[in-house]
């Protein structure tokens with residue numbers, strides 16, 4: 001199944017072969033939504049094997065290693081996420097606690113390897129584990145390690161990510177001021193890397209800016225208080241998957257992130273000037289990632305469907321979509337900017353052919369070139385891209401060396417194959433020093449046997465000049481001269497270019513499918529199809545977005561236009577059961593999915609629910625003024641970027657914070673039909689309070705690192721002892737003003753008192769405040785900032801439950817992670833397993849799992 005494609009229903013049948021020579025059925029893996037146990041998977045597919053053997057992607061002497069690696073189960077790999085400082089700290093627990101315990105372990109009569117850092121990943125922030133799941137579950141030292149992994153993954157400090165998938169962002173050379181677009185971003189593991197890169201070095205800059213004399217000498221970054229000026233826009237065509245991006249990036253708490261939901265082949269140009277300004281300015285990107293939908297045939301080690309469904313035609317429709325995504329990306333790139341194109345396929349049709357076609361369509365090497373990255377990531381084992389010479393196989397297993405051979409086969413008939421000219425190499429015959437030759441060898445191929453990973457393809461492209469015109473795909477017609485040449489090639493086969501089997505008689509013709517056959521409602525193109533066709537063929541530098549939100553008809557028109565304008569002008573043969581619908585519901589290739597939702601007006605509606613609007617608060621808004629005053633927020637904190645999510649622009653439940661550029665983009669594109677799905681970090685949340693002197697807006701843990709450096713000392717509690725943090729983690733509402741007798745009682749019960757901060761907490765007014773924990777000799781190795789709530793007689797660390805558990809495990813090696821609430825008559829203990837799943841983030845759902853302040857109960861107790 002293509003990577004990112006909709007799951008198809010599995011068929012019935014026994015453990016026999018399918019028509020591609022692949023296994024027909026696995027007990028679990030064939031069921032939609034059920035991942036098969038890899039142990040039961042038959043990793044065989046004769047056609048897949050034949051294709052790659054004959055395609056000669058790896059030298060003959062490497063074939064056996066390559067093929068046997070592809071059949072082995074993939075090792076588990078994971079990455080430490082978040083800011084560099086934070087990630088290094090989470091890593092410390094792995095290094096100091098777990099790795100020493102996992103040395104020299106024998107299980108079931110075999111030595112078991114401990115986890116190891118991935119050689120190519122900087123700072124050892126990515127690791128691999130080759131132990132199977134059963135060993136992890138049953139072998140005690142690994143069980144403990146698993147608890148740590150699960151706890152840190154749940155709170156987002158560790159992200160499971162395939163090793164090769166970590167490579168593209170590492171080659172993007174991202175700096176904190178860069179404007180970055182991730183065109184096909186869901187589920188978002190690479191987006192998370194991009195966001196981390198934008199925030200690289202932020203902690204140091206913010207610290208210098210908030211305490212140092214930065215005010216007199218403001219740099220651009222100084223103006224934002226040390227925060228980055230750059231931005232990541234993460235996009236996905238699939239509405240539901242675009243929401244996965246919110247969850248994936250939530251933990252990063254970045255105000256410099258926008259999530260959108262558009263078809264990347266027609267990504268709208270975003271205004272950065274007000275819509276009514278005569279000289280419109282559009283956003284261009286410094287860096288773009290096009291991690292496009294693909295067949296995913298490099299993922300066979302973890303993805304059963306590759307063995308089950310692989311066939312050579314899967315790449316055909318994808319090729320055209322991939323070219324169009326890449327071309328659109330190159331258009332939106334700044335001159336001098338970089339675009340990284342990647343797939344987890346090993347097929348040249350989805351890789352070098354796409355790169356070559358996109359460079360050609362953009363105007364050649366004077367516009368776009370491939371960057372040589374052979375000196376980057378020196379520990380990454382890789383192969384050069386294919387310079388040329390690849391062939392294309394059709395569904396009858398016939399190989400074609402040139403497009404003319406295809407046309408010859410089709411002569412006088414309707415379309416026989418879905419093969420297009422751009423799938424063939426154009427550079428094969430050019431000399432190495434020919435300046436017009438596209439240096440495809442600079443593409444990067446990673447194969448499974450090189451460092452025990454999946455297969456992957458990456459190309460770094462640089463834009464050298466503005467692209468004024470996009471070349472259209474050449475017509476599907478064979479010039480007479482070439483017809484003769486192709487015929488003569490067929491007549492005199494050579495060893496180097498095997499003869500094409502011109503099986504015209506038996507070739508099945510594939511009539512163009514009508515839109516209805518493709519599951520669309522209309523047989524005739526919608527009125528807008530002509531315009532969309534023009535957009536798709538000669539993509540303007542900055543196409544405007546429709547002024548209204550895309551309607552069902554618009555989406556259908558787009559889908560129809562895709563059928564009409566798809567460079568090959570023919571769609572898949574719907575009667576061919578081997579054809580896989582091209583990819584994960586891109587808006588342009590599939591009819592929109594119906595989503596049923598109940599609108600605020602009480603009526604049931606179809607289509608994705610509308611996102612709440614993004615409305616910025618004036619910086620002299622009454623609520624903001626109270627917040628500034630209560631928290632003593634520094635004058636130097638940027639006050640114009642607080643935002644709410646309702647049409648009225650009222651601070652009702654949450655106040656979000658975004659970066660300046662995010663604000664410009666959201667405001668300049670309001671009402672233009674751009675589908676913004678998410679932006680902003682919750683900084684303040686409305687809180688029920690008992691007395692009027694308490695500010696009903698607490699600092700939300702997500703926004704803490706943004707706001708805390710700028711808060712006045714009147715709302716800060718300082719600590720440095722482990723015991724204090726332990727007391728606050730283990731007890732939900734530790735009492736303020738503990739007597740000596742109570743301290744002894746606590747000690748007997750195995751608890752600490754908050755002695756170190758007792759006086760400070762007593763002195764501070766009720767409500768939200770910040771606990772700053774400084775690193776100290778024999779205590780913590782890193783500074784921490786935690787949200788605290790002061791009630792009349794107790795205080796409460798306002799952390800989500802999972803975060804509390806992960807901290808207990810990480811900081812105190814406390815795997816039981818019991819948290820007691822001694823204010824309750826029957827002491828309530830949170831005994832939930834550390835392995836509990838992450839809490840789902842529902843945008844708009846303000847309950848983020850924070851512990852609610854039980855002020856009433858605390859007061860009753862008192």
Ligand SMILES: C[S@@+](CC[C@H](N)C(=O)[O-])C[C@H]1O[C@@H](n2cnc3c(N)ncnc32)[C@H](O)[C@@H]1O
Nearest residue numbers: 004184185187188189190237263264291584586
């Ligand atoms: C290979 S996955 C991306 C993986 C992602 N970059 C990551 O690292 O987690 C491809 C994604 O492209 C999306 N997609 C498919 N067609 C698209 C299109 N025309 N425009 C934008 N996104 C598309 C799919 O929904 C899928 O989420």
